[in-house]
Amino acid sequence: MAENSKIEIKIEELERICGETAAKIPPGSTDQWEIFAARSLENEIDVFNGGIETLSFSDSTGIGIRVFKDGSIGYAYTAVLEEDAIRDTVKKALDNSKITKKDKLNYLPTKKDHKYNKNQVDKKLLFDRGYLEVSITEKIEMAKELETLTKKADRRVSGVTNVMYSDGISEVAILNSNGFSDSYNTTMALVYVNAISRKDGDASTGDYFGIARNPSDIGLAEIAAKAAERSVSVLGGKKINSQSLDIVLDPMVAAQFMAVIASTLNADSVQKGKSLFKNSTGKKIFDIEADIFDDGTLPGGLASRPFDGEGVIKGKTAVFEKGILKTYLYDAYTARKDKTLSTGNATRASYRSTPSVGTSNFYIRPGSHTPEDIIRSVSKGFYVMDIIGLGSGTNPISGQMSVGAKGLLIEKGKLSSPVKEVTIATDILSFLKSFKMIGSDLKFVPAGGYLGSPTVLVENISISGK
Amino acid sequence: MIEKDTALKVLGTLNSGGASFSEIYIQKSISNSLKLEDSRVENSNSGYDMGCGLRVWIGDSTYYAYVDSIEEKKLIEAAKILSAAGKSSTTGKIFDLNRDLRQAPSAYKANILKKPSITGAIEKKDILMAVDRVCREYDKHIIQVTVSLSDIEEKVYTANSYGEESFQEVVKVFLSVNAVARKDSDMRTGYKSLAKTGGYEAVSISKACGIAEEASRIAVAMLDAVDAPMGSLPVVIGPAFGGVIFHEACGHGLEADSVIKDASVFKGEEGKKIASDIVTAIDDPSMPNHWGSFKFDGEGYPSSPVTLIKEGVLESFIYDMRASKKLEKERTSNGRRQSFRHIPIPRMTNTYIARGNEKPEDLIKSVKKGIFAKEFAGGQVDPATGDFVFGISEGYIIESGKLGKPIKGATLIGNGPDILKKIEAIADDLDFAPGFCGKQGQSIANEVGQPTIKVSEITVGGTGGK
Numbered sequence: 001m002a003e004n005s006k007i008e009i010k011i012e013e014l015e016r017i018c019g020e021t022a023a024k025i026p027p028g029s030t031d032q033w034e035i036f037a038a039r040s041l042e043n044e045i046d047v048f049n050g051g052i053e054t055l056s057f058s059d060s061t062g063i064g065i066r067v068f069k070d071g072s073i074g075y076a077y078t079a080v081l082e083e084d085a086i087r088d089t090v091k092k093a094l095d096n097s098k099i100t101k102k103d104k105l106n107y108l109p110t111k112k113d114h115k116y117n118k119n120q121v122d123k124k125l126l127f128d129r130g131y132l133e134v135s136i137t138e139k140i141e142m143a144k145e146l147e148t149l150t151k152k153a154d155r156r157v158s159g160v161t162n163v164m165y166s167d168g169i170s171e172v173a174i175l176n177s178n179g180f181s182d183s184y185n186t187t188m189a190l191v192y193v194n195a196i197s198r199k200d201g202d203a204s205t206g207d208y209f210g211i212a213r214n215p216s217d218i219g220l221a222e223i224a225a226k227a228a229e230r231s232v233s234v235l236g237g238k239k240i241n242s243q244s245l246d247i248v249l250d251p252m253v254a255a256q257f258m259a260v261i262a263s264t265l266n267a268d269s270v271q272k273g274k275s276l277f278k279n280s281t282g283k284k285i286f287d288i289e290a291d292i293f294d295d296g297t298l299p300g301g302l303a304s305r306p307f308d309g310e311g312v313i314k315g316k317t318a319v320f321e322k323g324i325l326k327t328y329l330y331d332a333y334t335a336r337k338d339k340t341l342s343t344g345n346a347t348r349a350s351y352r353s354t355p356s357v358g359t360s361n362f363y364i365r366p367g368s369h370t371p372e373d374i375i376r377s378v379s380k381g382f383y384v385m386d387i388i389g390l391g392s393g394t395n396p397i398s399g400q401m402s403v404g405a406k407g408l409l410i411e412k413g414k415l416s417s418p419v420k421e422v423t424i425a426t427d428i429l430s431f432l433k434s435f436k437m438i439g440s441d442l443k444f445v446p447a448g449g450y451l452g453s454p455t456v457l458v459e460n461i462s463i464s465g466k
Numbered sequence: 467m468i469e470k471d472t473a474l475k476v477l478g479t480l481n482s483g484g485a486s487f488s489e490i491y492i493q494k495s496i497s498n499s500l501k502l503e504d505s506r507v508e509n510s511n512s513g514y515d516m517g518c519g520l521r522v523w524i525g526d527s528t529y530y531a532y533v534d535s536i537e538e539k540k541l542i543e544a545a546k547i548l549s550a551a552g553k554s555s556t557t558g559k560i561f562d563l564n565r566d567l568r569q570a571p572s573a574y575k576a577n578i579l580k581k582p583s584i585t586g587a588i589e590k591k592d593i594l595m596a597v598d599r600v601c602r603e604y605d606k607h608i609i610q611v612t613v614s615l616s617d618i619e620e621k622v623y624t625a626n627s628y629g630e631e632s633f634q635e636v637v638k639v640f641l642s643v644n645a646v647a648r649k650d651s652d653m654r655t656g657y658k659s660l661a662k663t664g665g666y667e668a669v670s671i672s673k674a675c676g677i678a679e680e681a682s683r684i685a686v687a688m689l690d691a692v693d694a695p696m697g698s699l700p701v702v703i704g705p706a707f708g709g710v711i712f713h714e715a716c717g718h719g720l721e722a723d724s725v726i727k728d729a730s731v732f733k734g735e736e737g738k739k740i741a742s743d744i745v746t747a748i749d750d751p752s753m754p755n756h757w758g759s760f761k762f763d764g765e766g767y768p769s770s771p772v773t774l775i776k777e778g779v780l781e782s783f784i785y786d787m788r789a790s791k792k793l794e795k796e797r798t799s800n801g802r803r804q805s806f807r808h809i810p811i812p813r814m815t816n817t818y819i820a821r822g823n824e825k826p827e828d829l830i831k832s833v834k835k836g837i838f839a840k841e842f843a844g845g846q847v848d849p850a851t852g853d854f855v856f857g858i859s860e861g862y863i864i865e866s867g868k869l870g871k872p873i874k875g876a877t878l879i880g881n882g883p884d885i886l887k888k889i890e891a892i893a894d895d896l897d898f899a900p901g902f903c904g905k906q907g908q909s910i911a912n913e914v915g916q917p918t919i920k921v922s923e924i925t926v927g928g929t930g931g932k
Contacts, residue, residue: 048727054809055551056530078514079534085514092512099587101506161729161850196729196850203851239925242696272504273609274646276653352513392844392857393877397646397655402877402927404855421853423877423927462929464696
């Protein structure tokens, strides 16, 4: 929460920490090593009834050490950067390498592992200097204003259960014994509001958010209006009879399903026999010509980075092209196993964890239909505005999907009565096969990666209700 | 962990800005995690964390910061920034800290025999290997086994401006098994976990092999699963993990922060009947060695049980310090936090429905056409509306009082206040299951529990027709 004029950029310090840590690795004790240093500065402001409910801030740095010895990997991390603690952490990493399985494919990435050879990300675009111009007072005011705007957006809105402003700076440096040494930093600001509306004993919630590299680029009025609309439009919702219907997924809903799809395309899961897309590259999975990308270089993409969690250059990977599965997502190890190249998808949740395969900006290419066109094309259907239980209701290994849903009925191409307390259920393969139309309104959500989808029409899905 | 003088100095600095309350939370932890997949230990990771969370109340606002250090100089520095945050807004009275901090007595007692630090890496590896062997020997259809084992040993100290002080040593061990079975193109999973607040004595090889067998049994049984039914049906919910229904349908709505924000369907219901007469529910962090147990909560309050519902009547919400003050209620030991990096909020601990009188088999016999839900994949709730879901990972059709075919995973959806009144019968086979619960970005150890219960009707999110 330091006033912004006082915020220090610590990239150089991280690079220094990497170097000093490397110097503490006893010569000859490893074949290869990698130091990952990360700093995160975070502010979070929660507002309730016009006042600050909670204001928290933090600025912390930690390192993760990965060592390779005789084909085994060991890992350890520390948030305590004192000399003894670092020495201890090096020792722990070495100890850990003694119990993990040897594998001749376990070694640090080299240029030979890279699928993409040229960095296409302008580091300057990841760090918006404008972030530094916004004071903490202004950030508090943003949260307060969002609360006020949301309450005023519709007379049925009775309150706001949650309004939050959060932002931060994230800085990363990697140094490894192959001579890789690079770093970058990013800024990010997120606002979120959850509105509750009431009428005749029924209550309904609706949320929305805005995200940008610079808080000044977030438009509060639209967020307030959307949250209020998502709340009041399902007010008085009723359970409907169980039946099969065409469903139209709102972009926020469709984007969440992208996370399930992405997890089945992770090369690690595929190689371990845990993906239903094993041996499926080259096969047509969608009926329509859908394209899905994992793009670590997308301008404006919050998950864009110059290199991945083990220093491999990021690029734009077409995972599905014209409905055909083209490739899985790889880090260096899984790529070697499949005799291919790393797509730059080694991700790290933080310095606390080893790199593993994950997504960057993962999205479905928008089509030409407006959301209104799509709704108009449906004679009887269900417009899904929110889902609940994605984590407990989908199983990426078996492919089963069953989640709670609320939204509006579609009758003769028009949105009609609100629906709640129903489920939508299918399996991943049938789900993708049933995509019929893709909208033009691409929207990203920050949900374990940066996932994007436009409005989509999916045919003939089981709705369970009464 | 720090000198009493230092604690008092930091609290004094925190209070200097006119705070009505100040607190320090110091945590030092060593954690280890191992992961096995493809019959080999892939990952062995260790980490070292140490730091202090600082909290003040100024007016109605909470200000929070943390530092990755317990050095007096750094704590004072952070305390100064924090106390300055509210300086402009209010001038409260400065507390007299010229008194001794006193340790509150806690009745919690549990023996820890085998700490992680004296348990060798090889011994831990043997647990993973044994689990893998048991799973693979269980049935030829088992094609993949993922085993995760993690442990943590930590020391926690709290002190606040009321003169309260606490210290505890916490040891936790968590083991989970995910078995994947495959027949033709069908893949099914079986998941089981074993987790205790205590040492490795609770996670012996024989106990680990027990859950390995159970996970394999589920995965293999589900290979024959038929589509789950659709529509509203009577459901018998199995013991232990079945308690997730109460956790979602009611527990979260009883967390007093939701009540303060008018975002709980149970607001204003104290003393009123909210569930059928046979329902008594308890939250108890003082049960020795249970996964959600502790000596002191995240605010240094001694652990003790609270009766949430007695014979259908709502007895108490669950509180942290702030909520109990705001609502002028007696505090409960439910102020919990993930770590020193997080503010405490009201959370469940070990939450369960108390034992009834009936026999589990009689509950199944009483159902003409419905389902038996035996194992679960978790759940989610919107506390403001009470709408909740939970996912079944092992279930069976009940026909004419007899268990029939297994059904594919499906989500069950309902409304909390409605479902609580539909609990028709409770058996005598109370059991518990450990897991993690996420709220406001904080993941904490939680246990759910219940005997077998029968719900007269709930919507089952299948695809198999009525």
